[in-house]
Amino acid sequence: MVKVESLLKIFRDKKRGEIIAVDNLSFECKSGMILGVLGLNGAGKTTTLRILATLLKPTSGTAFIDGINILEKPDRAKERIGFLSGDTGLYRRLTPRELVCYFGELYDIPKKESNKRLEKFAEQLDMKEFLDTKIDKLSTGQKQKVSIARTMLHNPKVLIMDEPTAGLDIIASENIVQLIYEAKSQNRAVIFSTHMMYEAQKVCDEIIIIHRGKLIRSGSIDKMRSETGMEDLDNIFIESIREVI
Ligand SMILES: Nc1ncnc2c1ncn2[C@@H]1O[C@H](COP(=O)(O)OP(=O)(O)O)[C@@H](O)[C@H]1O
Ligand SMILES: [Mg+2]
Known part of the structure; x- marks a missing residue:
């Protein structure tokens, strides 16, 4: 691969x-x-x-x-490819949900589907409580989780x-x-x-x-x-x- x-x-x-x-x-x-x-x-x-x-x-x-x-x-x-690195762009003024939907659009994923996938990541990565909080206000670990959801959103063959x-x-x-x-x-x-x-x-x-x-x-x-x-x-x-x- x-x-x-x-x-x-x-x-x-x-x-x-x-x-x-x-x-x-x-x-x-x-x-x-x-x-x-x-x-x-x-x-x-x-x-x-x-x-x-x-x-x-x-x-x-x-x-x-x-x-x-x-x-x-x-x-x-x-x-x-899904690429995750420490400085992967997170727009600080968006919420995780907004960010993921925005990237979903870039990959031509319908909003409904992006939301569905986000809910799944939120479950797996324990993100539910901050999905609608501005990224600015999240801890390092929480931001990393958002980055990971973003990285995997389009189901890449290579991570x-x-x-x-x-x-x-x-x-x-x-x-x-x-x-x-x-x-x-x-x-x-x-x-x-x-x-x-x-x-x-x-x-x-x-x-x-x-x-x-x-x-x-x-x-x-x-x-x-x-x-x-x-x-x-x-x-x-x-x-x-x-x-x-
Ligand atoms: N943009 C750059 N300009 C000049 N040197 C760089 C640049 N990026 C990385 N390097 C150098 O390349 C080497 C490898 O760096 P890097 O790939 O970041 O290593 P690692 O991720 O294993 O710590 C280091 O010596 C680093 O200083
Ligand atoms: Mg390095």
Whole structure:
């Protein structure tokens, strides 16, 4: 469903010079699979995910979403993607209900249907009490829930989430994990980055570990266990990074 081929992204920064944020990265995520992207701060996770979501152009390389080349047909690729990131646009003066209906219109979803889907998310994510409160007045966790409803509204085949549980309490995180499982059971492909090794270990079918933009280890956790002789993902992660620095 998602195929990433030799992705390279070089930023040119006046002060820092050339920064190779993503360095020849290739990986795949099939339908019905949950792929975790792990890396330290600055490893290139956000840059990679933003390229996949067609928000950023790679320096070279490309990716295919459902067979569609993101460089050749970004709009068609985008229809199939739900992208969640910390700064995903939420219009602060709207209420969650207004926002979701507005995005529904952008995706040609009838208002009635948008409302129906919103009610379902409200149930799953415990959002009912603030559906008609201005986004301005919501807490970080509540805003994150609104973002998630927005991201999933058009039933995308591919979910791309940049640290979806960052800053959330344990119940809110668990609700998101449940949504990720549900997306998997609906045969969607889910790619998400996280700092939480415990979460990745629990949720992911496969993992890629990146460091300075490069892929340093990939595959199922069981595969990584037999490669390293280590049981826990946090030790596997630390060891994998130590090997390359
Ligand atoms: N717009 C930008 N201009 C210059 N450098 C950037 C830009 N965006 C990201 N970077 C750099 O690219 C590298 C990877 O960043 P990022 O993808 O945000 O990492 P992560 O999400 O894994 O923390 C970092 O060194 C970061 O400073
Ligand atoms: Mg990031």
